[in-house]
Amino acid sequence: MSKMDTEYLEYLWPMRHYLVTCGDEQQPNIIAVGFCMPISREPPMVACAIGKQAHSTQLIRQTEEFVINVPTQDLERQVYYCGYHSGRDVDKFEQTGLTPKPARHLATPIIEECVAHLECRLEREVDTGDKVLFIATVLDAYADADVVRGERKPEYALGSFPEKVYGGRFQHPNNENKERSTEGDE
Numbered sequence: 001m002s003k004m005d006t007e008y009l010e011y012l013w014p015m016r017h018y019l020v021t022c023g024d025e026q027q028p029n030i031i032a033v034g035f036c037m038p039i040s041r042e043p044p045m046v047a048c049a050i051g052k053q054a055h056s057t058q059l060i061r062q063t064e065e066f067v068i069n070v071p072t073q074d075l076e077r078q079v080y081y082c083g084y085h086s087g088r089d090v091d092k093f094e095q096t097g098l099t100p101k102p103a104r105h106l107a108t109p110i111i112e113e114c115v116a117h118l119e120c121r122l123e124r125e126v127d128t129g130d131k132v133l134f135i136a137t138v139l140d141a142y143a144d145a146d147v148v149r150g151e152r153k154p155e156y157a158l159g160s161f162p163e164k165v166y167g168g169r170f171q172h173p174n175n176e177n178k179e180r181s182t183e184g185d186e
């Protein structure tokens with residue numbers, strides 16, 4: 001089978017999407033994040049890559065905290081709204097109807113409608129290119145009681161590849177889309 005160069009990101013989908021809250025009670029914000037993963041079990045740590053230009057980057061740097069809220073598939077519309085709009089221009093809680101609720105340890109609110117919440121304290125950041133990788137300790141994690149007890153199996157938000165965010169901007173490292181034969185006789 002011949003192979004073609006492609007957009008590398010597209011083939012990492014489907015990807016779980018999260019609604020990361022940042023800011024505080026006075027100025028809360030929500031950002032849709034796919035680039036998020038656990039990086040240590042003991043201590044519990046996570047990393048989220050967020051665009052340098054995002055309003056959320058500014059807020060996370062100010063407060064040194066954020067919450068990873070886990071949405072279910074029925075919140076897909078809200079996930080995409082938060083992914084296509086900036087908190088610089090709109091109040092995403094107001095526009096999506098999502099409900100901010102006080103977190104257990106942080107000034108950053110959680111999102112009531114999400115199924116699980118990871119309260120995170122920023123430890124350090126790493127410049128990764130167009131994004132900043134925020135490395136954080138998970139201070140607390142909790143979820144809807146019926147889900148924790150195994151009485152409900154949530155259908156998590158996977159979403160499709162967000163073309164509007166990544167489509168068109170990507171430049172393949174080879175800068176061309178050549179078809180390559182497996183024999184290497186291109």
Ligand SMILES: Cc1cc2nc3c(=O)[nH]c(=O)nc-3n(C[C@H](O)[C@H](O)[C@H](O)COP(=O)(O)O)c2cc1C
Nearest residue numbers: 032033034035050051054055056083085086087162
């Ligand atoms: C499904 C989806 C996933 C996204 N994942 C990320 C991500 O992992 N990192 C990122 O920086 N932006 C991601 N975005 C784009 C941001 O959510 C978007 O730039 C947002 O408008 C930034 O909001 P802010 O300016 O309020 O921080 C994603 C968007 C969508 C729709």
